[in-house]
Amino acid sequence: MPTLHTVNKSPFERNSLATCLERAAGGDGVLLCEDAVIGARKGSAFAKALAEKAATCAIYALAPDLAARGIKGEDVVEAVKTVDYSGFVDLAADADRVCAWL
Amino acid sequence: MPTLHTVNKSPFERNSLATCLERAAGGDGVLLCEDAVIGARKGSAFAKALAEKAATCAIYALAPDLAARGIKGEDVVEAVKTVDYSGFVDLAADADRVCAWL
Amino acid sequence: MRFAIVVNEGPYTHQASDSAWQFAKAALAKGHEIFRVFFYHDGVNNATRYTVPPQDDRNLQKLWSELAAEHELDLVVCIAAAQRRGILDADEAKRQGKDGDNIAPGFRISGLGQLIEAGIQADRLVTFGD
Amino acid sequence: MRFAIVVNEGPYTHQASDSAWQFAKAALAKGHEIFRVFFYHDGVNNATRYTVPPQDDRNLQKLWSELAAEHELDLVVCIAAAQRRGILDADEAKRQGKDGDNIAPGFRISGLGQLIEAGIQADRLVTFGD
């Protein structure tokens, strides 16, 4: 993939997910980690935006961060794939660059 | 005034101003300081929300923080009053309590 | 009027410590009392004497230490938060088996009870943070 | 593949240092190389040996020091950021006239050029922060 974008803050608290989704190009990947995984819960106000973006970008959420916040696999929006730290490393290695939205 | 609410982060970056404005009661004061003053600039996306809230709450912005960010007195939304640190102290003293939205 | 001030962020990275210091200075100038300044979370990082900010910038640790000396302020650093972040006085260093300490003049390390007490004793509690 | 990692936040207050450590560990486990871990902004606070986190919690400074020892990692603390925040090694302490130092084993203090060099030399640069 061209760019792996990482977002680590809750989209309810900060604008970093919104700003990232607006600038991620088709074919890019977006990884939600730390508090950002909160946006990937089914029924969250950001579930729709993530599902829509998933039409052109691959969206991932870090499984250990989901688990820490009590979000089970079946609670995650279907358009979002879960990865562990090893999968995060693979995504970073496969991308041409990694862009952190801090 | 019953409560002085303080907001210190840019409303473009965080949800703290929005969450504060939704919970501030009539007669309360809201002080914007640090990066939050960015919201008080004329033409900003938050100018309207501040002007509307000013109908029931007094809205203040800290003058030294405005100046640091290059925002002159005439650039500030009319509904927002400017105060210096001494005015901030007066507001805190006059309020029954101070509630920080961090 | 009697104020208590809470500082939740370290120096420089966020403006919180600057804002709190400006507020404290303005309150004292108006004749108010400051019952205590309580440093919590990363706020404990204001209390290290090891900082060497650039010569042309302000030195927040010194500003706090000097304000405390001038007005007999009670600057309290939360012990639990300090332990997580590596702020030690001589007693703590000895107790934890560390080979040195870094606390700056005018600050003292104490428990979270000092924050609650500040809330009880002060007329207004004002919080600065991230 | 050769990674560089940037850590922009101190331990505990934000998850950045934990995430970076987990990423580094996973990358090493997959056989990747880590050219350098660069600690910037409040990230320099990971490098103090004065921390004493609660016994039942992780000790991030130790986790980094141990990972560095095991894999010969280059843990670089930005000197300018360290000066603002009170992280000193013996040389810096002497140069700045401070009476002690607090740097932890496995970390070294150096300039911002090390960050640029990491960007040039590494295939991927991954940043963790607030």
Add this chain to the structure above:
Amino acid sequence: MSEKSRKKFLYLNRRAPYGSVYALESLEVVLIGAAFEQDVSLAFLDDGVYQLVEGQDTAGIGMKNFSKTYRALGDFEVRKLFVERESLEARGLKESDLMPIVWEDEDEDWAEKPSIAVVDKAAMAELIAASDVVLSF
């Protein structure tokens, strides 16, 4: 301490656990503060509602799971946990996703009573307006 000097303390919890230390260090204040016998209320709004979500498992991130401590708050006479309904809903959470937290009523043969009250935004505003000291985390 006399009733007169009892103050109403409100803890304003707005952040998710683990991404930052505020939830944990807020809880540490609550536990220490309990000894001061003040009138204590805890408010959970915005991402703070995640502090009370059931089933937190931190093994994968290597951090201490402190969520069980909330269940012990009743033993510290901390019985008033207010969770904002609108914050839950925006995050796709229901009250049943939260941990059951109870306190034992000494006057009713130690009957277990719920400590959590889900309230709306307007009630949250009133809670702030009725407090003497607000501690923000």
Add this chain to the structure above:
Amino acid sequence: MSEKSRKKFLYLNRRAPYGSVYALESLEVVLIGAAFEQDVSLAFLDDGVYQLVEGQDTAGIGMKNFSKTYRALGDFEVRKLFVERESLEARGLKESDLMPIVWEDEDEDWAEKPSIAVVDKAAMAELIAASDVVLSF
């Protein structure tokens, strides 16, 4: 350093100055990085556009005003400052509210040329896609 090993560095500046140190410490990296003769672009978006606003006066907050340093970037061969139009507009800012920042073109008798280019969101996305290393502040 050979042309082959020149990399495209992009500095992503998203925060206002003074409220946090990121703007200042980003600038410190840019200045040191200039010695490495890489291909450097600076992007200012979201609140980062405030870093370039003219007329910053920090006397009242007691902090160092570092805004003048941006004007010196041309001397460090840093000539590509991209400012996002949509970020300006949302904040009530116009291009004329920004500091004039120029570089001197040696090939055209040291003519002063503007370093700032106001670009739209799509161009910002292309800038990221064209970079080798993104440093986020």
